[in-house]
Amino acid sequence: MSDVTAFNNCINVFWRQHEAELSRFLTSKTGDSEKAADLLQELFLRARAHSDSFCEMENPRAWLYRAARNLLIDGYRTTREFVELEEDTPLTDASSDVISTLDICLPETLQALPEDERWLIEESDLNRRPQQSLADELGITLTAFKSRLLRARKHLKETM
Known part of the structure; x- marks a missing residue:
């Protein structure tokens, strides 16, 4: 069996076991099932990107949760709203x-x-x-x- 096939078997079995759990976690954090589905897909892609080490990890479930949290944090950072200040706003007298x-x-x-x-x-x-x-x-x-x-x-x- 090739390394790619072995990885696909490993990740597919693991993913089927934990996909619903991860989806609930992401939905609870985002409050939006569509956004959670997008994050879940991104999470799967990150797992595939670590194909050389994912199946040998001591606790891949913990890794997935850490990666999910990181995705959530990245999402919060990119969607923060900033209020633009006008450059010509004068200082107050005070x-x-x-x-x-x-x-x-x-x-x-x-x-x-x-x-x-x-x-x-x-x-x-x-x-x-x-x-x-x-x-x-x-x-x-x-x-x-x-x-x-x-x-x-x-x-x-x-x-x-």
């Missing part, structure tokens, strides 16, 4: 006031910080220098740099 206040407050507050904390925030956040290069410049690990930066930001927030 947001302009907040930005103006921050423009005045931030430099003063930064000056109140210890020099090492101020340098971390200025270089990383304001000048947008890569954190790895800043860590290298200080002779510390990236993790240590991130920890110091987090403490500096926390101190800045408390000072504001």
Whole structure:
């Protein structure tokens, strides 16, 4: 028996055993039997795409459910609705006031910080220098740099 024939026998037997169960699962998640049928067909195609390993899997049923969940997630991601914002929407007066206040407050507050904390925030956040290069410049690990930066930001927030 050829590998293709063996796979077809394997997948057909397995599919007949679990098709109704998978269909109910997909219908319960989508609330639409037609959409569930489309997803079920896509699921079968994914199983066929893994023909080299599907029948040797320890738990092909679990794999099918994971693949079904992934299909559902993919579907939700592609059908999300986004609200387009107009590019020429002016800032509200309140947001302009907040930005103006921050423009005045931030430099003063930064000056109140210890020099090492101020340098971390200025270089990383304001000048947008890569954190790895800043860590290298200080002779510390990236993790240590991130920890110091987090403490500096926390101190800045408390000072504001």
